[in-house]
Amino acid sequence: MKYVIIGNATAAIGTVEGIRSVDKYGEIVLISSEPHFTYGRPLISYLLLGKTTEEKMNYRPLDFYETNHVTAMLGRTVTSIDKNIKAVILENGEKVSYDKLAICTGSRPFVPPMEGLDTVERQTPFMTLDDAHRLAELLGEQKDKDVLIIGAGLIGLKCAEGILHLSKSLTIVDMAPRILPNVLDEYGSSFLQRYLEDLGMKFYLSDSVARFSTPNHAIFQSGMELDFDVLVVAVGVRPNTSLAEEIGCEVNRGILVNTHSATTVPGVYAAGDCTVSHDIAADTDRILAILPNAYQQGEAAGVNMAGGDKVFDQAFPMNASGFLGLHMITAGSYDGEAFITTTENSYKKLVVRDNKLVGFILIGDVDRGGIYTSLIRDQVPLDTIDFDLIRQHPQLMAFAKAERAKKLAQPH
Amino acid sequence: MKRVYVNEKWCLGCHLCEYNCAFANSGVDDMVKALKGKTIAPRIRVEESDSINFAVSCRHCDNPLCVKGCISGALSIQDGVISIDSDKCVGCYTCVLSCPYGCISTSEAGAVQKCELCTKNADGIPQCVAGCPNNAIVFEER
Ligand SMILES: Cc1cc2nc3c(=O)[nH]c(=O)nc-3n(C[C@H](O)[C@H](O)[C@H](O)COP(=O)(O)OP(=O)(O)OC[C@H]3O[C@@H](n4cnc5c(N)ncnc54)[C@H](O)[C@@H]3O)c2cc1C
Ligand code: SF4
Ligand code: SF4
Secondary structure: OEEEEEOOOHHHHHHHHHHHOOOOOOEEEEEEOOOOOOEOOOHHHHHHHOOOOHHHOEOOOOOHHHHOOEEEEEOOOEEEEEOOOOEEEEOOOOEEEOOEEEEOOOEEEEOOOOEOHHHOOOEEOOOOHHHHHHHHHHHOOOOOOEEEEEOOOHHHHHHHHHHHHHOOEEEEEEOOOOOOOOOOOHHHHHHHHHHHHHOOEEEEEOOOEEEEEOOOEEEEOOOOEEEOOEEEEOOEEEEOOHHHHHOOOOEEOEEEOOOOOEOOOOOEEEOOOOEEEEEOOOOEEEOOOOHHHHHHHHHHHHHHHOOOOOOOOOOOOEEEOOEOOEOEEEEEOOOOEEEEEEOOOOEEEEEEEOOEEEEEEEEOOOOOOHHHHHHHHOOOOHHHOOHHHHHHOOOHHHOOHHHHHHHHOOOO | OEEEEEOHHHOOOOOHHHHHHHHHOOOOOOHHHHHOOOOOOOOOEEEEOOOOEEEEOOOOOOOOHHHHHOOOOOEEEEOOEEEEOOOOOOOOOHHHHHOOOOOOEOOOOOOOEOOOOOOOOOOOOOHHHHOOOOOOEEEEEO
């Protein structure tokens, strides 16, 4: 059996580990445009922040490809797939044949049309290690650059966290009326915004850049004008679906996969940010561009490609998105009855619908929050636990005795 | 594989396991020096109520969601033991968000902490179990 994997990030590594849990000997070829050894993509902001170094960013031990007998073709791009001869075709025309194919192509930055954007020389997206290098170079070490970030989503804010200490000033603009709208509710957004403003970030919300004029001047829809030295465009991401689409895989924004990570084309699997998942908390299909999801979809793809049977059907949004000392974990959907506790330094919201916990936000105190996540994941009926108790703190005491014994007196 | 299992009906709620854990992981030879006057951050924690107590530490899951969600590769499976490389951890808390049992603890130092079955300090003999006066936690194959 010969497996080909397109991509070299979390979904691809999950696929390798999934395959090897079933098939120790089949040939694996992994092809990726990025030339680097597999690295944790979310670490690029921690790199700029100084919380990690490039030497420590490897997502797996440095002998990973050898230990797993993977031929890694790094710095190579798949330009098309020929499903009749079962081969992927690379940028130089080279063909690599496969028996089973995994598409783990992730996403790319989305750049909306903005007049004059192409005249801005010192700009970068913030998606890859190379982007982080370029940004560091643009900023230099003098702390003398005024920075403009377009986008107050996770990537824009993570970038801001990483470079605040390297910037003279840091301004973030977003069309949405509040920051991190996909992760937080209104209260959470304003809580975080205040925290980040106190650290020196400036926000312009419900606004956007109408046009850029040279040199390095932005004119906003609201009429506001701003000079900057460095621009980061972090408006959003789009899934890389074209390879899959061209061979007839069904695509609806992302590649459609079933709970076995199989696409609608036999022998072709897909995982990670390029796919659509079924979100069990909101009971809808959507793109869940988060790392834990990418890994588990990839792992299921790998196991099933190798002839095993693995289902991944527990997808839902979850983010640990702390910023500069403020810890924060969130999961699920916020549509339902809310139970809220606030203190000066913390915010906690649990959301209940149909006798189930469907979402939560913990800001400040995140201790043992994964117990709440498990209530969402396992769709635990709340009348089977002591909800009043677990509302105070996440704890196993709230489960019935037999359930506790399952958790603590049995292997998992 | 041997893991730590809980007999909740025998737990006295004495918290000795927490102290023994903090000591075993302190890297200091003397228990008094290691713990006196310090807020301890043990990797095992006792839950208490009026009628029942029990100690919770990492289950060393066969399907470790903490490892699968770790953004840096700091968490890994080493011969069945779920281990942490503190040097690689960036303190993002995705593992805190992922662990169904609340077994990853945060620490001031930045990196998270978790039970590694004393593989890095006491030759793989979990000190919480060794010091439990009532067999309320045991280290065995199940
Ligand atoms: C700054 C930042 C911070 C983030 N923080 C978090 C976080 O805290 N928590 C979290 O859960 N998620 C976070 N994410 C999201 C997380 O990084 C993604 O969910 C995860 O990387 C998805 O993995 P993937 O394997 O699906 O795709 P990707 O990581 O996008 O990787 C896809 C790979 O495929 C390669 N590729 C694409 N097309 C081709 C082709 N045609 N030929 C060859 N190779 C190709 C690309 O070069 C790339 O290496 C963050 C993302 C960013 C950018
Ligand atoms: S930390 Fe939690 S998820 Fe990870 S192995 Fe231990 S019990 Fe399982
Ligand atoms: S806090 Fe550390 S161990 Fe936990 S997920 Fe983040 S990097 Fe991994």
